[in-house]
Amino acid sequence: MKGIINAKNLNLWYGETQALKNINIEIPEKSITALIGPSGCGKSTFLKILNRMNDLIPIVKIKGDIYYNGKDIFEKSIDVNSLRRDIGMVFQKPNPFPMSIYDNIAYGPRIHGIKGKQRLDEIVENSLKDAAIWDEVKDRLKKNALGLSGGQQQRLCIARALAVKPKVILMDEPTSALDPISTSKIEELSLKLKDKYTIIIVTHNMQQAVRISDNTAFFLLGELIEFGKTEEIFSNPLDKRTENYITGRFG
Amino acid sequence: MKNKLFENIMQAIFLILGLIAVGFVLLISFYLIISGIPAILEIGVFKFLFSKSWAPTSPQENFGILPFILTSIYGTSGAVLIGLPIGFFSAVYLSKFAPKKIKLIAESAINLLAGIPSVVYGLVGMLVLVPLIKIIFSLPDGASLLAAILVLSLMILPSIIKVSINALEAVPKEYEYASLALGATETETVFKVSVKAAKSGIATAVVLGVCRVVGEAVAVIMVSGNVANMPSLFQSVRFLTSAVASEMAYSSGLHRNALFSIALVLFLFIMIINITLNFFIKRDRKG
Structure with missing residues (x-):
């Protein structure tokens, strides 16, 4: 398996505080990579720079490189908008737009210049099917998306991310605001999606990492402590700190 | 028991305070209707609203307020047409x-603009505009509908800007993040997501x-020339x-009553505008 995202000696500061320390990681394509670690360990920060959402925070300083498909994403010549089109994101709190279900999904494709009702209809249907929510919403596509339940909203957000045909999907604790049933639906969905997409998921839920991820990265205080096959990280961690964390001694 | 009594007394006090505002609205409506209706009936509804000449003191007195109605409609539309896009x-x-600094400076300027009394707007309009x-237009007199429209469009800027800023800033950041994460530019995000929300x-x-x-009365009296022409x-x-404000002091009899009728028409105007726009806002919120 080839790495689709490579971080090389990545350091990041929020003002004076260093949030990421010399991160080196190669994330394999078409698999699920879980980022775990206690709050404030840098895993969410790492996730957000992969599609340059950190650009929105003016005090961030970055040293080092991240390569996406061999291209440095911090290069001046990189078009952030097309980078974000390739690397989609699902947020912690479901955040559908206050528009109809249809318009939520069609928003991305429209932004990227896709016109014509038939094509948009097709994209909307396929995206909703891929996100396993089509059957629940197909009769009310014109209704406001905010009327859906939290779990449905989150799957809608996944469908919205899929609609612009990304290669990578970043998920920032996508189930932390959801009930167990909705959570398991999202987990099943992630397992289905990894055939076509690379998924990187930040999670506080260690069982979730075990259930769905192929590889796990353990972050602590801004450092990447250990990265490897999920089974090995959880059954046979190399580092004492990883073992302490996954056995629940802190965090 | 004592607590319960206290609660009840407090509730009664709040109820009375709340009713004061409602009471005054009713009082004003009632008063305007009572004092505005007689002149309309005497002159005739149609003649009052649609006759083009206002000559209350001439021997052939005539009480047609069409020039005022049209001037108010044109003036308002003109001011909104200019003020709304700029404000928005x-x-x-x-x-x-x-940038933060510019925003801070602009916002304090806007607050100041909102606090300037309308007579000052009128004065500046009269002396400069x-x-x-x-x-510019080589006219015999610059006091005109155009001058009034320009002054009015400046006067509505503060409220349009301030209320719109509040509305835009209340849009959850998460919507904007979602849009940016889909590859939309900041401009696309603002106009297609934030403004919509x-x-x-x-x-x-x-x-x-x-x-x-x-x-608004004072500022327009000062810059519009205050002559009862059909609007141009x-x-x-x-x-x-301005018709009500400028003639009330010396009017009497039917003339005075006609001024009350104008006030009633103005009141109905504002009611209609409020109700129509509120209807659209409510419909939007539901949809």
């Missing part, structure tokens, strides 16, 4: 794009602006408000 885009810029219009707040800004313009951009005109 300023609000978008200040809430989404402006009216002579300027006279020169804030549209009922922005509509409220328009209502406030329109009501302020319709009700470069001619002196008189608004519904």
Whole structure:
């Protein structure tokens, strides 16, 4: 398996505080990579720079490189908008737009210049099917998306991310605001999606990492402590700190 | 037991305070209707509303307020047409794009603008704008509908900008993040997501602006020439408000009653505007 995202000696500061320390990681394509670690360990920060959402925070300083498909994403010549089109994101709190279900999904494709009702209809249907929510919403596509339940909203957000045909999907604790049933639906969905997409998921839920991820990265205080096959990280961690964390001694 | 009594007393006090506002609205409506109806009936509804000449003191007295009605409609529309885009885009810029420093300066300027009494707007309009219009368009007199429209559009800017900024800033950041993460540019995000999400707040800004313009009297008396002509951009005109304000002092008899009727028409105007716009806002919120 080839790495689709490579971080090389990545350091990041929020003002004076260093949030990421010399991160080196190669994330394999078409698999699920879980980022775990206690709050404030840098895993969410790492996730957000992969599609340059950190650009929105003016005090961030970055040293080092991240390569996406061999291209440095911090290069001046990189078009952030097309980078974000390739690397989609699902947020912690479901955040559908206050528009109809249809318009939520069609928003991305429209932004990227896709016109014509038939094509948009097709994209909307396929995206909703891929996100396993089509059957629940197909009769009310014109209704406001905010009327859906939290779990449905989150799957809608996944469908919205899929609609612009990304290669990578970043998920920032996508189930932390959801009930167990909705959570398991999202987990099943992630397992289905990894055939076509690379998924990187930040999670506080260690069982979730075990259930769905192929590889796990353990972050602590801004450092990447250990990265490897999920089974090995959880059954046979190399580092004492990883073992302490996954056995629940802190965090 | 004592607590329960205290609760009840407090509730009664709040109820009375709340009813005071409602009571005054009812009182004003009631008073306007009572004092406005007789003159309308005496003159005739149709003649009062649609006759083109207002000559209350001439031997052939005539009480037609069509010039005032049309002037108020044109003046308001003109002011909204100019003020709304400027106010809206300023609000978008200040809430989404402006550097902190510029925003701070602009916002304090806008607050100041909101606090300036309308007589000062009128004064500046009279001393600067009216002579300027006279020169630019080589008119015999610069006091005109155009001058009034320009002053009014400036006067509605603060309320439009402030209310729109509040509405735009109340849009959850998560919507904007979602849009950016899909590869939308900041401009696309602001206009296709933030403005859409804030549209009922922005509509409220328009209502406030329109009501302020319709009700403004002092500034327009000073710059519009205050002559009861049918409205025309470069001619002196008189608004519904200025008709009441400028003649009330010396009127008597039917003339005085007709002024009350004008006030009633003005009141109905504002009611209609409020109800229509509120209807649209409510419908938007549901949809």
